[in-house]
């Protein structure tokens with residue numbers, strides 16, 4: 450009898466509980482609960498509301514129980530790098546600070562005065578993002594760190610609250626930029642640099658580790674099903690890669706959500722000179738793979754524009770309005786750090802265009818097209834760089850996540866990069882979460898076969914380059930980036 454699985458997938462903009470099971474060789478997926486996620490100022494820091502997230506998970510589990518599911522297996526994946534400090538009493542010391550908080554904006558420069566970037570990259574193979582856990586802990590309140598019994602990454606903390614069992618799952622641990630590629634352990638020199646003791650991180654575990662059942666105390670508070678918790682690839686992007694159908698030859702993936710993560714799945718890390726130069730990362734994937742990828746600012750930009758327009762337009766309406774505008778009215782380095790967390794995104798985009806003496810997008814459609822067309826240009830540029838580093842031309846791009854619904858962006862990316870695009874499934878992260886659970890429970894043999902099931906179970910839209918090549922436009926954009934790239938993330 451096929452089991453019932455629940456994926457708790459919490460991205461930076463929304464969380465969701467997805468119910469799934471295998472039926473006649475197809476993966477069924479049902480959204481049972483969705484909630485908004487986000488951060489807000491607390492005592493001067495941008496903080497996540499972790500109690501809100503926990504409450505929403507229990508609400509989602511009550512919905513699953515009332516829908517008649519009495520027994521489920523559950524996995525949790527969330528965004529990366531952020532953590533919770535847990536005291537000796539087993540309780541949270543404070544709310545987790547968001548990676549978008551400005552406390553780490555100068556941290557790379559400060560930390561690398563006596564630990565070189567070359568050392569860090571050789572050791573970890575992880576891209577330099579100023580919000581990596583390494584820099585957050587470097588800036589952390591020393592008194593709080595001294596009182597900390599456990600440092601738990603966000604999904605590990607949620608699993609700890611649910612089950613009482615504390616672990617450090619490796620795909621997300623790799624995003625700390627403290628995990629050594631060779632030994633697979635936290636690097637002593639880096640731990641010392643940030644005054645963290647090795648034992649403050651619980652034991653490292655692989656995706657597919659059984660954590661056992663919910664702590665009984667939750668049944669006194671909520672009407673819940675019987676739940677067994679399995680660690681999955683708890684970094685949501687690692688789950689997204691597992692859930693990618695992997696269609697086409699020489700394929701790359703683009704996990705397109707709040708962030709755009711573009712890259713390839715490797716069996717060995719690539720942390721050589723070119724990868725270092727272009728700031729590519731070797732985040733750990735499931736089953737001994739490496740997620741060789743680059744962070745791109747992503748749909749965070751349009752998420753802010755939508756809010757600043759008073760949420761008068763849905764995302765699909767903004768995409769429709771964009772289709773009415775011509776692309777490439779202006780060039781924007783979407784990875785410029787000024788877009789990381791500005792007070793007002795529309796103003797920031799318009800100031801950028803003014804600063805670079807370009808046409809200023811004014812209407813919602815002009816703003817949306819400016820964002821989508823420049824993300825497409827940036828993706829195409831990175832696909833070229835990715836191919837140069839790996840030594841072969843990328844021929845296919847599998848786009849998953851909410852952004853796979855943006856037809857105009859899929860088509861522009863196909864036209865500029867000259868690659869075939871397979872768009873979907875949009876819930877690949879939750880699907881990848883489920884797949885690791887099913888493999889751990891013996892329902893599916895491996896990821897290769899799981900990806901075939903994904904391709905058979907969900908709609909994936911193919912889009913190929915049409916009409917004239919836009920390679921000249923890409924060359925123009927690359928010249929613009931060379932001239933105008935200030936400090937990117």
Ligand SMILES: Nc1ncnc2c1ncn2[C@@H]1O[C@H](COP(=O)(O)OP(=O)(O)O)[C@@H](O)[C@H]1O
Nearest residue numbers: 460461462463706707748764765850851852854
């Ligand atoms: N139908 C749609 N049309 C246009 N954009 C969409 C659509 N559905 C989702 N999106 C885009 O996808 C984003 C959410 O993607 P998702 O993968 O759920 O993000 P996350 O996991 O980071 O919360 C939205 O911010 C929006 O920009």
Ligand SMILES: C[C@H](O)[C@H](O)[C@@H](O)C(=O)COP(=O)(O)O
Nearest residue numbers: 460461528529685686706707708
């Ligand atoms: C900070 C990380 O790079 C970020 O968490 C990213 O890896 C990620 O998790 C993206 O997931 P979203 O679903 O929030 O786009």
Ligand SMILES: [Mg+2]
Nearest residue numbers: 460685706878
């Ligand atoms: Mg996501």
